[in-house]
Amino acid sequence: xxxxxxxxxxxxxxxxxxxxxxxxxxxxxxxxxxxxxxxxxxxxxxxxxxxxxxxxxxxxxxxxxxxxxxxxxxxxxxxxxxxxxxxxxxxxxxxxxxxxxxxxxxxxxxxxxxxxxxxxxxxxxxxxxxxxxxxxxxxxxxxxxxxxxxxxxxxxxxxxxxxxxxxxxxxxxxxxxxxxxxxxxxxxxxxxxxxxxxxxxxxxxxxxxxxxxxxxxxxxxxxxxxxxxxxxxxxxxxxxxxxxxxxxxxxx
Amino acid sequence: xxxxxxxxxxxxxxxxxxxxxxxxxxxxxxxxxxxxxxxxxxxxxxxxxxxxxxxxxxxxxxxxxxxxxxxxxxxxxxxxxxxxxxxxxxxxxxxxxxxxxxxxxxxxxxxxxxxxxxxxxxxxxxxxxxxxxxxxxxxxxxxxxxxxxxxxxxxxxxxxxxxxxxxxxxxxxxxxxxxxxxxxxxxxxxxxxxxxxxxxxxxxxxxxxxxxxxxxxxxxxxxxxxxxxxxxxxxxxxxxxxxxxxxxxxxxxxxxxxxxxxxxxxxxxxxxxxxxxxxx
Numbered sequence: 001x002x003x004x005x006x007x008x009x010x011x012x013x014x015x016x017x018x019x020x021x022x023x024x025x026x027x028x029x030x031x032x033x034x035x036x037x038x039x040x041x042x043x044x045x046x047x048x049x050x051x052x053x054x055x056x057x058x059x060x061x062x063x064x065x066x067x068x069x070x071x072x073x074x075x076x077x078x079x080x081x082x083x084x085x086x087x088x089x090x091x092x093x094x095x096x097x098x099x100x101x102x103x104x105x106x107x108x109x110x111x112x113x114x115x116x117x118x119x120x121x122x123x124x125x126x127x128x129x130x131x132x133x134x135x136x137x138x139x140x141x142x143x144x145x146x147x148x149x150x151x152x153x154x155x156x157x158x159x160x161x162x163x164x165x166x167x168x169x170x171x172x173x174x175x176x177x178x179x180x181x182x183x184x185x186x187x188x189x190x191x192x193x194x195x196x197x198x199x200x201x202x203x204x205x206x207x208x209x210x211x212x213x214x215x216x217x218x219x220x221x222x223x224x225x226x227x228x229x230x231x232x233x234x235x236x237x238x239x240x241x242x243x244x245x246x247x248x249x250x251x252x
Numbered sequence: 253x254x255x256x257x258x259x260x261x262x263x264x265x266x267x268x269x270x271x272x273x274x275x276x277x278x279x280x281x282x283x284x285x286x287x288x289x290x291x292x293x294x295x296x297x298x299x300x301x302x303x304x305x306x307x308x309x310x311x312x313x314x315x316x317x318x319x320x321x322x323x324x325x326x327x328x329x330x331x332x333x334x335x336x337x338x339x340x341x342x343x344x345x346x347x348x349x350x351x352x353x354x355x356x357x358x359x360x361x362x363x364x365x366x367x368x369x370x371x372x373x374x375x376x377x378x379x380x381x382x383x384x385x386x387x388x389x390x391x392x393x394x395x396x397x398x399x400x401x402x403x404x405x406x407x408x409x410x411x412x413x414x415x416x417x418x419x420x421x422x423x424x425x426x427x428x429x430x431x432x433x434x435x436x437x438x439x440x441x442x443x444x445x446x447x448x449x450x451x452x453x454x455x456x457x458x459x460x461x462x463x464x465x466x467x468x469x470x471x472x473x474x475x476x477x478x479x480x481x482x483x484x485x486x487x488x489x490x491x492x493x494x495x496x497x498x499x500x501x502x503x504x505x506x507x508x509x510x511x512x513x514x515x516x517x518x519x520x521x522x523x524x525x526x527x528x529x530x531x532x
Contacts, residue, residue: 030365114351123348126308127417128334129365 015210018136022206025130025137035138043104043139044146050103051096051150052157058091059083059158063165076170080181083162088185088193092155094241097200100147101233105208108139109229112212113222121213131213140205147201148194155193192248199244200237207233258286260322261425261457262307267316269302276302277313278505286424287496289451290459291468293527294502300461301345303502304427307459308342309333320425338362341418341456342427347410349402349417356398359385359417376421388416392446408439412446419450426450428460432467444470445483452476465527472497472513501527 062083070076112135115121124131159181166172211229215221262284269277277299284290294300305311306318309325317326320336328336342348349358363376363384376384389395392412402410411431418426428447432440444467451458452475460471474483499516501509503523509516516524 118346118351119344119348120350122305122308122310123342123344123350125310125330126337126340126342126344126348127362127365128338129361130330134365 011214014214015206018132018210018213019206021132022136022140022209025133026141028133030133032134032138035134036141039138039142040146042107043100043142044150047096047100047103047146047150048153050099051154054095054099055087055092055154055157056161058095059087059161060165062086062091062158063162064169067166067170071170076166076172077176078180079162079166079170079172080159080177080179081184083166084159084181084184085189087155087158087162088189090241090245092151092158093193093196093200094237096151096154097147097197097204097237098234100143100150100201101204101208101237102230104143105204105233106226106230108205108208109212109215110222110226112209113215113225114219116213116215117218117221136205136209136213139209140202143201143205144198145201147197147204151193151197188248188251192244196241196244199240203236203240204233207236258288260284260319261286261288262459263319264303264306265317265319267303267306267313267318269299269306269311269314275505277306279316280502280505280507281316282500282507282510284457284459286457287455288457289471289497290500291471291497292459292461292500292502293463293465293468294461295463297504298502299505300502301429304342304429304459304461307427308337308340338421339423340425340427341421341423343411343414343418343429343431345429345433346407347402347414349410349413351402354399354401355389355394355405355413356385358402358413359388359420362417362421384420385416388420389413391419391449392416408435408443411435411443415443415446415450419454422454424456426456426458428458428462430461430463432462432464440464440467441470445476447471448474448483449476453478468497468499468513472499 063079066079066082067076070078070082112121115124115135121131124134162181163172163174163177166177167174208229211225211232215225217224260283264280264282267277267280268275280299280303282290292300292303302311306313307320309318309320309328309330313326317324319325321339323336325333325336349355350361353361360381363381386395386398389398392415394409394412394416397405397409397413402413405413415431426447431443431447435443447458447460448471450456451471458471460467462468470483473485475486476482477484495512498512499509500507501516501521501524509519509521509524511519517528519525519528
């Protein structure tokens, strides 16, 4: 019975060690600025196309779904408001985070995993660099900075997608749509809409790197690490969005 | 051993390590003196690669103590290990090159990224790095591959680049993990020639892990002649290459044999004989 829990608890302990060391390294030299910028480019700019596409379509779908429901009450004018609130509070952060988890979290796990199984991590340590400082901290910083920025873009494109649909199907005017959307949002929405991707970014990078660095068992292990990283990061995104929402709901 | 007692470079005292239920190293003790060459034979899974990782501090032994350059490294923290590691060059089994970097960047890595330079000296100035990298690559005859990536090189070339990276900051102790594994005999001999060249021109203490019997024979009986640029056979009891070369045989985590070449040749141990069976 005890042995059953030993594995997961040891893994959790390792995860917190990694988290602690990765965070501490942010304030310690040497700083690998080149690696941070490179990761920001790969994670941020690289994810832009898919984040724009999914953001746009999720806004459009929201408008499409809501237009029918709102029409029953004759409140089709409120479509901008509903799209804005759902996108900024929930859909924008969560969808972008899931995409980045699938794209960059898996990338981190497979890259670090391959480095682990081909002894590149050992070589790095033998050559006098801390793999956490060189590999994990840049990825952590890059994801935590870029995911909120990606979410902002996703929200904006989503609102535009919603407008496109509502103007075609509901004949909503531009001023009506954007006015209701703008008025619907309060600081509380923006705060949780930006805090969420920041937290998700940290989760994605740490989980991806954690499973990557724990890889064992050759190329098969790399595949397993990648799968675990995406699944675990995705689950934690939903758990965290629940608790962050809980905090902000009580603030109102 | 020569009359004056040379300084101990790498010493294991009753080192054991276990992974779960498997014992990878069982009560291993040995002492490698400065200027010596140690050849470590063993089949796959005999614990010889684990031994090198313990020497580097990449793995912590379950019991026993490890001394590198006379300093007890067993309980050192990672950051305190960096200055010691900078005095050790290591060639990993597949070269251990970083896939995301060019050969030039790989070889420059120890110079550019090491937190502490060897002997606590100041870091090598940036304008000297390129020269040092070229020199190290010229040593392994790979100057033409500066801008290539490891994936574009053959297995033998990757290992040569690995030797260049390991020797670029001229460490006094070199560790080689199966340098000839998976190579054809011609390439394997070329790698061995480079290892002998590195040992004799830079006067390094070396530990070579291998499963090929002839690798040890080459190291024990040949030396590099800087004038002709070739390897030549040493006279028995001549200049002492053979005397400075000692052998160890690992079997299932235990040290089965330790001694000189003559003792190895005379050994009647059944496990040691298996290695000698492949002798030409």
